[in-house]
Amino acid sequence: MPELPEVDLVTRHLNKLALGRRIMSARLIRPRLSPFAAAEEFAGLLSESKIEHVHRRGKHILIDLNTGRTLITHLRMSGRFVMLPAEMPEPKFSHAQFTLDNDHVLHFADQRHFGMMKIVETDSLFEAKELACLAPEPFSDEFTAAYLHEQLKRSKRNIKETLLDQTKVCGLGNIYAAEALFLSRIRPRLAANKLSAKRADVLHGAIRDVLAESIAISESVPVFPENIGGNFYGENADGEWRVYGREDEPCVVCEEPIKRIPQGGRSTFFCRKCQSR
Numbered sequence: 001m002p003e004l005p006e007v008d009l010v011t012r013h014l015n016k017l018a019l020g021r022r023i024m025s026a027r028l029i030r031p032r033l034s035p036f037a038a039a040e041e042f043a044g045l046l047s048e049s050k051i052e053h054v055h056r057r058g059k060h061i062l063i064d065l066n067t068g069r070t071l072i073t074h075l076r077m078s079g080r081f082v083m084l085p086a087e088m089p090e091p092k093f094s095h096a097q098f099t100l101d102n103d104h105v106l107h108f109a110d111q112r113h114f115g116m117m118k119i120v121e122t123d124s125l126f127e128a129k130e131l132a133c134l135a136p137e138p139f140s141d142e143f144t145a146a147y148l149h150e151q152l153k154r155s156k157r158n159i160k161e162t163l164l165d166q167t168k169v170c171g172l173g174n175i176y177a178a179e180a181l182f183l184s185r186i187r188p189r190l191a192a193n194k195l196s197a198k199r200a201d202v203l204h205g206a207i208r209d210v211l212a213e214s215i216a217i218s219e220s221v222p223v224f225p226e227n228i229g230g231n232f233y234g235e236n237a238d239g240e241w242r243v244y245g246r247e248d249e250p251c252v253v254c255e256e257p258i259k260r261i262p263q264g265g266r267s268t269f270f271c272r273k274c275q276s277r
Contacts, residue, residue, distance in 0.1 A: 001059070001075070001076060001077055001173055001174075002059065002075050002173075002229075003059065003171060003172060003173035003174075003175060003176050004056075004058070004059060004138065004170075004171030004172070004173075004176070004211055004215075005176075005211060005214035005215045005218055006218075006229060007056055007058075007059045007060070007061060007075065007171075008056055008215055008218070009215075009218040009221060009229045009230075010061060010075070010080075010081065010228055010229035011054050011055060011056045011061055013223050013224075013228045013229055014054040014061070014063070014081060014228060015053075015054045016223055017083055017223065017225055017228065018051050018054065018063075018083070018100065018106060019051055019052075019053070019054065020050065020051065020052075021050070021051050021100045021101055021102060022048070022049070022050045022051075022100065022101040023046050023047060023048070023049050023050075023051065023065075023098045023099070023100060024047065024048070024099045024100065024101055025043065025047050025098075025099045026042060026043045026045075026046035026047050026096070026097070026098050026099075027039075027043060027096065027097045027098075027099075028042040028043065028095075028096050028117075029094060029095050029096060029097065030095035030096070030110075030113065032113070033095045033096055033108070033110070033115055033116065033117050034096070034116070034117040034118060034119070036118050036119070037118075037119060042096075042117075042119065045067075045069060045119050046065070046069075046071065046098065046119065049065040049066060049067045049069070050065060050066040051063060051064075051065060052064045052065060052066050057126070057131050057134060057137075058131070058134045058135075058137075058166055058170045058171050059074060059075070059166070059171060059173075060072055060073065060074050060130060060131060061073040061074075061075070062125065064122055065122075068121060068122050068123065069119055069120065069121060069122060070119070070120055070121075070122045070125050071117060071118075071119055072116075072117065072118045072119075072120060072125075072128060072130060072131070073108070073115070073116070073117050074115060074116040074117075074130070075110075075115055076110070076112070076114035076115045076116065077112045077114045078110055078111045078112040078114065078115075079108060079109070079110040079114070079115030080108075080109055080110070080227060080228065080229065081106060081107065081108055081109075081228040081229070082094075082106070082107040082108075082109055082225070082226055082227060082228065083100075083104050083105070083106050083107070083225040083226070083228065084104060084105055084107065084225070084226060085103060085104055085105075086099065086103045086104060086105050090105070090107060091107055091109045092109065092111070093109045093110055093111045093113075094107040094108070094109050095108055095109065095110050095113075095115065096108040096117060104225075116130075118130065133166075133167050134166055134167065134170045135151070135166060135167055135168050135169055135170040136170060137170055137171070138169070138170060138171055138172075138207055138208055138211055139208065139211075139212075143170075143204075144204070145197075145200055145201040145204035145205075146197075148169070148200050148203065148204045148207075149195070149197045149200035149201075151168040151169070152168075152192040152193060152195050152200060153192075153193050154193070155168070155191075155192040155193055156191060156192070156193055157191070157192055158188060158189050158190065158191060158192065158263060159181065159186060159188060159189075159190045159191070159192045159195060160177055160178070160181060160188035160189075160263050160264075160268050161263055161264045162192040163177040163180070163181075163207075164177055164264070164266075169207065171211065172207065172211075174244075174266045174267070174268075175241070175244045176207070176210050176211060176214070178243055178244050178268055178269050178270065179206075179210040179241060179242055179243065179244060180203060180206040180207045180209075180210050181203070181206075181270065181275065182242050182243045182270060182271065182274065182275060183206035183209060183210060183242070184199065184202045184203040184205075184206040185202075185274055185275055185276075185277060186199065186203060186275060186277065187270065187275045187276060187277060188261070188263060188268045188270050188275070189261075189263075190277075241269075243258050243269040243270055243271060244269050245269065246258040246269060247259065247260040247269060251271040251273065251274060253271070253274050254271065254273045254274055256271050256272060256273040256274070258270070258271055259271070259272055
């Protein structure tokens with residue numbers, strides 16, 4: 001699932017491609033993409049509206065319209081935006097379409113059918129249940145080392161799974177949680193409530209570092225209208241991760257083979273020697 005840096009990239013590219021464009025008409029093809037509004041209502045709420053701002057909260061893409069409404073989108077596993085000339089055939093798995101005033105169509109395609117869209121009033125955007133429960137943004141003033149330690153103290157789960165809880169740490173997913181734990185030399189099976197305040201401070205810095213590093217790398221990704229955001233997820237400078245996806249490869253620090261273990265239905269990669277505490 002795309003994590004904060006990838007969603008941030010899609011948001012920036014949507015701003016470059018669609019900011020100021022008018023949605024002439026909208027079409028909801030797969031009703032379950034937006035179960036909060038019938039297809040006719042979905043089209044009516046979005047048609048003849050102008051895209052004023054595209055931003056992000058956690059892993060949610062937020063498209064503000066001049067009608068006082070915001071379209072919330074979550075990409076989930078395989079959702080992506082595609083912008084094509086109106087005369088071109090729609091891409092496979094196109095579940096929503098937005099015909100723009102520049103004779104292009106913005107498609108939302110989703111091969112695995114897990115994506116979500118919801119239209120809300122902009123004035124009460126952050127009261128929407130999808131956003132109201134989210135933890136502070138990782139680069140915000142509210143996300144402090146003390147805040148992180150307090151959240152970890154409340155959890156008896158292992159620290160890797162706790163970091164994936166968006167109500168505790170916002171924007172992290174499987175990749176960046178593993179990378180942050182490696183940087184802070186914390187073993188992924190450690191119970192979250194066993195982490196000291198001092199080590200929580202180190203983890204706090206590592207979370208910000210791995211996210212900032214990936215966002216910086218993404219700034220060089222060109223805009224591809226036919227695949228907005230490109231295939232950046234999971235790449236990180238041509239796949240040069242420290243631990244993620246590197247099972248049995250030598251650790252970049254100590255050359256111990258990287259191990260993979262299952263945690264919460266996902267694979268966790270770590271170095272047994274560097275992350276022994």
